[in-house]
Amino acid sequence: MEGVIDSPDAEKRRPRRPGTITAVFLVALPLLLVVFLFRDIAADALLWPELKQQSPRSNASSPGSGKHDRLLGGLLSPDFDDEPAACRSRHESSRRWKPSPFPVSPYLVRKLRQYEANHRRCGPGTARYREAAAQLESGRNADEHGGCRYVVWLPIQGLGNRMLSLVSTFLYALLTGRVVLVHQPPGMEALFCEPFPGTSWLLPPDFPYKDGSRFWSGCKENYVTMLENNLVRYEDDVSGGNASTPLPAAYVYLHLENMKLRLQNHTFCDEDHRVLDRFNWILLRSDSYFAVALFLVPRYRDELNRMFPSKGSVFHHLGRYLFHPGNRPWGIIQRFFDGYLAGADDRLGVQVRIVPYQAVPFEVMFEQILRCTREHDLLPQVTDEPAAPAGVPTNGTAKVKKAVLVVSLKPEYYDKLHGMYYGNATATGEVVTVHQPSHDEDQHTEARAHNERALAEMYLLSYCDRVVTTGWSTFGYVAHALAGLRPWVLIPLDWSKMRADVACVRPESVEPCLHSPPSLVCRRQQDLDPVAHVPFLRHCEDVGAGLKLFD
Incomplete structure (x- = not known):
């Protein structure tokens, strides 16, 4: 009856007519076709910006992988994942590099994670750092601050020299269980992002010995000067670095400047590194890639071989690990690359x-x-x-x-x-x-x-x-x-x-x-050409007397 509303039960009992179903299907069919046909196009439109960023021309992944290797084979810690805006280059720079020709050693990855944990334990702002700094200022070299030891990097020369010497200093810290602290002059402020998660590598502003002008190759705090003045002696080193006499100072200065002199004698000999290990604080100034010279020290050779099975990968891996341009220089890089180079x-x-x-x-x-x-x-x-x-x-x-x-x-x-x-x-x-x-x-x-x-x-x-x-x-x-x-x-x-x-x-x-290789006049040694005795060293093509690592 017209005007009467059927009950739900009546609707369930009423048979459906086939013509109604067919009509509904025919009306809906064009809409369904549109949805299915344009579904992939819509998805592509949403994904296109990401796909463009992951194109083979602009990523650092292996061919056909579809995404870039942001952690660089495990070099970078995933603990930085929650702060992409703070350091854009750490999350984006690998898109533009070609795939690395050097596999990353799992042992190097493990050493980097161990270093990061030690830096968080001993770095600026921690109780252990405050205790170690207080002992330094008091002139004591006691090991009463949780086993934290430090190497302080002081800058010299231009940016290229600084980056080479800083990678070398970090490698020295990896080998000796030290924490590297960086003196950042005004010209380097915000140039790089912090490389270690959850801590800082910047030398605190109240550190008392950051004035580089007081340190030079002949200063009394220099290790070679101490050795020449008999203030430290090889004979004081007994079985594993236990000293029989107290050290003359709470810190030692290492001067490894390339332009004015060869890397100093008594710096890359085994016995010297046993003496240097007794100091909890080392202040270091260098303009050289002295990482090469560390391979000449027998006591470090096994560790270096495990970290770098490919000797030609040292700066490649450590440089990519340490250096991430700050947001200002990264903005310059992005704008210029995208504007002039990306389409080539x-x-x-x-x-x-x-x-x-x-x-x-x-x-x-x-x-x-x-x-x-x-x-x-x-x-x-x-x-x-x-x-x-x-x-x-x-x-x-x-x-x-x-x-x-x-x-x-x-x-x-x-x-x-x-x-x-x-x-x-x-x-x-x-x-x-x-x-x-x-x-x-x-x-x-x-x-x-x-x-x-x-x-x-x-x-x-x-x-x-x-x-x-x-x-x-x-x-x-x-x-x-x-x-x-x-x-x-x-x-x-x-x-x-x-x-x-x-x-x-x-x-x-x-x-x-390394432009100026060290002299190898150590005890029981002659001044020999390392290339003749170390299979992974060669003289440089552009600097006849220089040394470089080689596979």
């Missing part, structure tokens, strides 16, 4: 370092760069034809885009290289673009903004597919070692000819060079 099929970095006291004329150096890049097919020849627009194909095929990153304090190298490829077509049909992030003219290590740009350019070089670097340059060493790339090194000039006979060579190792 091939990226070539060219780093030019001209030292003021031995300045190579511009035309001489530029000719050497061109010889190097052309002899090794790093850059194509240019023709007399004008360059075609970037989007126009050549011979019916898409053009290869090559981006050249020029890193130099001077603008002339960029200007000339850019002019060549901007106005002329290439013999191969490649489109070559040339970019330079900055050109400060002179080095200003004391200026924070200058150091931020320098750090950004090191990392941009490390994101290139191939790199050309200048011999002797610690800046170049850092960049290619972080990348794990064997560079083409521009050989120093033969000044008698005003020309390098060989434009560039490619080293067998990605490791930095």
Whole structure:
């Protein structure tokens, strides 16, 4: 009856007509098709930003893995997962590196986690640190503060030298069970993120001995000076480092400066490290990659072999572990990379370092760069034809885009290289673009903004597919070692000819060079060339007397 509402039971008993079901299905079918057809498109739209970030061109994962290895094979602690905004580079930089050519030793991973736990136990702000600092100020070397021992790093020279020496100091801390504390001058503030979870590596501002001007190679606190003045003696070391006489001071200073002298005698001999182990506090200043010299000390050899089965991976792994650009320099890196380098099929970095006291004329150096890049097919020849627009194909095929990153304090190298490829077509049909992030003219290590740009350019070089670097340059060493790339090194000039006979060579190792190797005049030893006696050492291609680790 019209107007009467059926009860629920009546609805259940009423049979459904097939025509109604068919009509409903036909009406719903187009909507269902739309949902199914566009479901994947909608999902792709939501996932596309993430997929772009994980593309093979911009991640550090193995090919086809679909995601980058943010923890770098276990080097980085997962304990930083809860603070991505505090240090963006720690979470993002691995997307741009190529896969590491060096597997990470599980033993090295275990040593790093142990170190982090010890740093949290003994680092600044802890009761153990306060007790150890109080004993230092009182002039005592007693071991009454929970077994905490320290090595304090004091900076010297430019950013490249500082990063090399800081990695070396950290390796020394790993080998000796010490906590590394870093004196950060104003020019380095916020340059790097904290590398250890839950603690700080920065030297507290009230530390009494951070004024580097009071320490030099001949100061009374220097270990060699103490040894020469008979204030410490090898004979005082008895079975495992127990001393028969008290130490003359609560700390010892190690001076390992490369530019003014060879690394000092009595610094890399076994007996000296037994004496140094008696000091709870070591203050260290160096501008050198003295990590190489630690491999000459027999007492450290087994540990080093376990941490680094591949000797060519030392700076590559420890540099990636320690150094994470702060958010300001990381912003420079991201903006420049995404704006100028990300879209290239091939990226070539060219780093030019001209030292003021031995300045190579511009035309001489530029000719050497061109010889190097052309002899090794790093850059194509240019023709007399004008360059075609970037989007126009050549011979019916898409053009290869090559981006050249020029890193130099001077603008002339960029200007000339850019002019060549901007106005002329290439013999191969490649489109070559040339970019330079900055050109400060002179080095200003004391200026924070200058150091931020320098750090950004090191990392941009490390994101290139191939790199050309200048011999002797610690800046170049850092960049290619972080990348794990064997560079083409521009050989120093033969000044008698005003020309390098060989434009560039490619080293067998990605490791930095120790410019001034230590003397091996130890007790019961002669001053021998380590290369003749240590199978994993070679002389450097750019520094004849230098030493580098090699596989």
